[in-house]
Amino acid sequence: MNAKDRRVTALSLALAERRVIHLKEAAALLNVSEMTVRRDVAENPDLFGYLGAHIIPARGPEIEAPYTVDRAAESHSIAKRQASIQALRYLQPDEAVFIDCGTTLIHFVDLIPADMRLTVVCYAFNTAERLIAKQNITLVMLGGVYHPASATFAGARDTDMLNAMGLNVAFLSASGVDRQRGASCEQFHEAPIKRKAMDMAQRRYLVCDSSKIGRVRPAYFADVSAFDAIITETGPLPMDAAGWNSGPATE
Amino acid sequence: MNAKDRRVTALSLALAERRVIHLKEAAALLNVSEMTVRRDVAENPDLFGYLGAHIIPARGPEIEAPYTVDRAAESHSIAKRQASIQALRYLQPDEAVFIDCGTTLIHFVDLIPADMRLTVVCYAFNTAERLIAKQNITLVMLGGVYHPASATFAGARDTDMLNAMGLNVAFLSASGVDRQRGASCEQFHEAPIKRKAMDMAQRRYLVCDSSKIGRVRPAYFADVSAFDAIITETGPLPMDAAGWNSGPATE
DNA sequence: CACAGTATGTTAGAAATCTTACATACTGCT
DNA sequence: AGCAGTATGTAAGATTTCTAACATACTGTG
Known part of the structure; x- marks a missing residue:
């Protein structure tokens, strides 16, 4: 034995x-x-x-669970990836970038070319995990208490840390975007981080699939006018055109 | 296409x-x-x-690289795990714990019982990765810039974050422990974090295999007297006994 | 439409992995 | 030492995976 x-x-x-x-x-x-x-x-x-x-x-x-096309469609995976592909056009080499949490931006991270040099700030574990694997990326992680629901860290000092940084771009995610009620997410602790990142960045892009348009979620974090563009699977939304969120939320 | x-x-x-x-x-x-x-x-x-x-x-x-017994022996894996097993006796449920970086304490984390409730502070990615998987652990991560060499995050605000915490125990690692020249590690950026954690904790344990005894590495971080115990694969070193590091370093 | 080039499917045999059954070696106990 | 139980090794055959070759289908261009 x-x-x-x-x-x-x-x-x-x-x-x-x-x-x-x-x-x-x-x-x-x-x-x-x-x-x-x-x-x-x-x-x-x-x-x-x-x-x-x-x-x-x-x-x-x-x-265990077999991956089915149904489940994939349900979670809008394809739309999320498409939106990320669109957003990738707004990413420049050698910039300092904030990347928000959420599954949409996971796709975004996966799509970053291996040879692109960047400084990336993030606060989600699964985002960090993938960024670490990329050789040409300098990763800055915001610490804090771990929140399993969104795989994020959030805590007292994270905004201080952002204060000390110059950010060129911030890529934000949201689970709801409504023309009147702005961009919102599920977790309240995410909101201050998102807001701070937006404050610090020169450019701000909201990346989400179009199923989020017209939805409102509990934690508000920004007006739609605060973004330089809102990018979905079909590209940037025409911000000035009336009625872009008039349609019903297709959950 | x-x-x-x-x-x-x-x-x-x-x-x-x-x-x-x-x-x-x-x-x-x-x-x-x-x-x-x-x-x-x-x-x-x-x-x-x-x-x-x-x-x-x-x-x-x-x-890629085939894992050989030689490499394993070289890295003292077995001794490290043994040391961690010894150190586990100093871990109490429901405490707030600091866990240092390094492969030794990875073993320590792996050995934490799944049902033990703890609040754990760490700053190494691979440590965090394993702690996240444990349901009963509240994880606090120190953020900062990622250092691939030690898989750690370190930056401006991390010590602030520790200031706001009450720590019961700190488990430290070192790549060198010398009675005269104290405990030291490879990476300079780790030293301030280690020191701060030691400051904040009620109890401080150094966990390392005995091959580290007598070695001195570039980044000094604490005198041996600063620890409540130094734990190796054979248990805590008798701190008072003369000559515990008189032997040659067996690399 | 014909053509070149690419993309995909099918198949057969080679190589690997998995399972099963049995033989041998070891251990602890009386 | 002798025995029971466990541990380990070996080998054959079933199954799966890999490779390579060829056949068929599709795509865009002149």
Whole structure:
């Protein structure tokens, strides 16, 4: 039983450093047969998982549910990505950029070319996670207490930090945009950060899919006139044209 | 070319939501043959990667280098984990805890029981990443500019943030501990944060494997007397006993 | 419309991974 | 030492995944 424990520990250890390890590699590492490693893995489903012949740390639930086109359509993923593609045209190399939280701007981050040099400020964990992977980006993170609902950090000192920065552009997200009632989001703690970022930036763009137009959400953070442009999947909205949010919200 | 682009986009989209997707599933999702998906993936190595028949987002370099026992021994992984196990005895539920950066304390975080309620302050990305996954932990992150070398954030306002907190314990790491020259680390920007955390905490523990004893690294941050205990893989060092760091550094 | 070039599908065989069953080695206990 | 139970290794066959080659369909251009 003792040797087995040692192997399991060593495997956990190896997985802590690398994200995956091939069955064959693990067998070599532990000086046992592949079959033994298989058995070790099988006996500790709470520690290890499989992806083909690759051992990975125990997987979260994410892998389970099959990804369907329906679910994707429901969440407007395609529209969000399209909006991000449109917004990308407003991003210049070598600028200092604020990137807001939310799934829409996750797409935006993914779309930033690998060779574009930028300084990016963010306060969402999943945004930061992807920015870190990009070599040419200097990342500045606003700290604070973690809010799982939006995967963001928010706290006392974040606006101070922004004060010390010169921002060229701010890309904002919103879950509601109404001509009269302005841009709004779900979480109240996000609003002050959004506002501060908008204050500091030379240019301000709101990026969202058109399903958000006409909606109002609990936390107001800016009038529509505060943005240089509101960018949806079809490009910037004509700000001056009457009735751009006259249609019903298509949730 | 257009249909292909749409597929690539849809695949990226799916991967953004789920971490992996099976080749077969992707083929069904996109309504094309597996072979076509394979070709799509092969043509976009900067976007996609493979893990067996599973498509994953473009992998970082981590997967490449084979993990060897040598490297593991070199990095003292086992000792680090042992030290963390020892340190875990000093962690009480419902406390406010500071956790330092570094691989040693990554093990420490991994070892925190899933049901332990804590408030944790950290400033390293990989530490935060693991803490977020724990349901019963309230995470406070110190922000700032990202330093890839240590995966930490550091900046102007982080110490302010700590000022506003009451900390029960601080778990510190060091890459050098010398009885005369104190505790030191590689990165200068870490030192002020470590010091501030130590100032704020009621109890201070240094956690490191014994290979660090007797070493001196560039960035000094505290005398050994500043710690309530120095914990290595064999438990707390006898602080009063003479000569605990008289031996040669066994790198 | 004919053509060149590209895109996609299909298939067969090679290579890998997975499962199962059985043989052998080890451990702790009396 | 002898025994029961566990742990590990080996190997064959089933299954899945990978590769390469060829066939067919589609696209835009002159």
